[in-house]
Amino acid sequence: MVGRACENVVRQTDTDRLDGELWALGSVTTPMSRLYSKLRPLLFRLPPETTHRLAHTGLAALQRTPLLRAVTDYYTVTDERLETELFGHEFPNPVGVAAGFDKNARLPPALAALGFGFVEVGGVTAEPQSGNPQPRLFRLPADRALINRMGLNNDGAATVGDRLFEFDVDVPVGVNIAKSEHVPPATAPADYRESYEQVTAGDFFVVNVSCPNSQGFAELQTRESLVDILTELRDAGAAPLLVKLSPELPAPAVDDVLSLVTEFDLEGVVATNTTTERPSSLASSNRAEEGGLSGEPIEARATEMVRYVARRVDAPVIGVGGVSTAADAYRKLRAGARLVQLYTAFVYRGPAIAREINRGLLDLLERDGFDSVEAAIGVDA
Numbered sequence: 001m002v003g004r005a006c007e008n009v010v011r012q013t014d015t016d017r018l019d020g021e022l023w024a025l026g027s028v029t030t031p032m033s034r035l036y037s038k039l040r041p042l043l044f045r046l047p048p049e050t051t052h053r054l055a056h057t058g059l060a061a062l063q064r065t066p067l068l069r070a071v072t073d074y075y076t077v078t079d080e081r082l083e084t085e086l087f088g089h090e091f092p093n094p095v096g097v098a099a100g101f102d103k104n105a106r107l108p109p110a111l112a113a114l115g116f117g118f119v120e121v122g123g124v125t126a127e128p129q130s131g132n133p134q135p136r137l138f139r140l141p142a143d144r145a146l147i148n149r150m151g152l153n154n155d156g157a158a159t160v161g162d163r164l165f166e167f168d169v170d171v172p173v174g175v176n177i178a179k180s181e182h183v184p185p186a187t188a189p190a191d192y193r194e195s196y197e198q199v200t201a202g203d204f205f206v207v208n209v210s211c212p213n214s215q216g217f218a219e220l221q222t223r224e225s226l227v228d229i230l231t232e233l234r235d236a237g238a239a240p241l242l243v244k245l246s247p248e249l250p251a252p253a254v255d256d257v258l259s260l261v262t263e264f265d266l267e268g269v270v271a272t273n274t275t276t277e278r279p280s281s282l283a284s285s286n287r288a289e290e291g292g293l294s295g296e297p298i299e300a301r302a303t304e305m306v307r308y309v310a311r312r313v314d315a316p317v318i319g320v321g322g323v324s325t326a327a328d329a330y331r332k333l334r335a336g337a338r339l340v341q342l343y344t345a346f347v348y349r350g351p352a353i354a355r356e357i358n359r360g361l362l363d364l365l366e367r368d369g370f371d372s373v374e375a376a377i378g379v380d381a
């Protein structure tokens, strides 16, 4: 009890710092985000998973009401300069929701209504999993970061696959596929295939071999393991198929994966997942928690990975890691990303984030004389 009380005091201090710093960055541009900045200290008093559940309950309720239309009208930035065609699908804008936020594919219509241009659901595994014991999600407010060791809790591929048929959504929905916890790396290929065969209704598929929070993942990014997994998935007809990289993968290992991107003619690369590394700059009390770090501290590293990949393969790159503002998204696009995704900044900046980033992107394009997002892609690669 005493330990808990102390932790709360420290967390509150972190939150105060966040309020001082984040909003001093001049990133608040809409009444909705100002409202969220007032609400956030209250939400941050609750355990992170409780807040996450509350957000899910609210968004799921919204999906069942006619309000969804009004929300869509408010949050969606409709502008043909933001549109991209990729994987045979139309993306209304390049800002998507990263894997892990909607693990069970309950919310794609609500997330699309908040103005996101695409959603990646999952990670899903062949069987349902409860994940690691709680607490397993931690805020690092002074660093605008999260650490999670969720352990791929999800309802299982069959249930998620059924849900993909239930909703009608205007934006592409990808599915992140991961290895089941109890499956050893040797039988991982069959396990990935089993998952894929239950979620074929997805618009694209991301092989997650970079999860730092579940057993046996470290070995999956080696060339030999990946060859077997990709062979199995391609054999099952998985396409468009992308592979998601860890930000801490050393260059030779990245090169190995990229050679397979070419060999298997993969449709894309997602860069990056969370990291188990801890930059010395971290200031929040939760910085020593085990798990994958996400958010602002990984932004530069993830952008460098995007650039590294974009220089070496023709396959499209989805840039993810620390995208919080239009400037962050723009940096990843200019480094070579065709699309970007975010998770952590959604927690810190609230429901208006896609709208703000998209509006900011249009300003940046205009400032630099580009007539579309596509024209800016890779100019700094």
Ligand SMILES: Cc1cc2nc3c(=O)[nH]c(=O)nc-3n(C[C@H](O)[C@H](O)[C@H](O)COP(=O)(O)O)c2cc1C
Residues within 6 Å of the ligand: 098, 099, 100, 101, 103, 122, 123, 124, 137, 146, 148, 150, 152, 176, 208, 211, 244, 272, 273, 274, 294, 295, 296, 298, 320, 321, 322, 323, 341, 342, 343, 344, 345
């Ligand atoms: C709570 C949480 C759960 C996540 N779950 C997954 C997952 O199931 N599969 C996956 O590939 N990435 C997962 N991620 C990683 C994100 O998709 C993303 O790659 C990472 O958080 C970096 O982006 P961000 O800085 O915008 O959060 C998760 C991230 C968080 C914070």
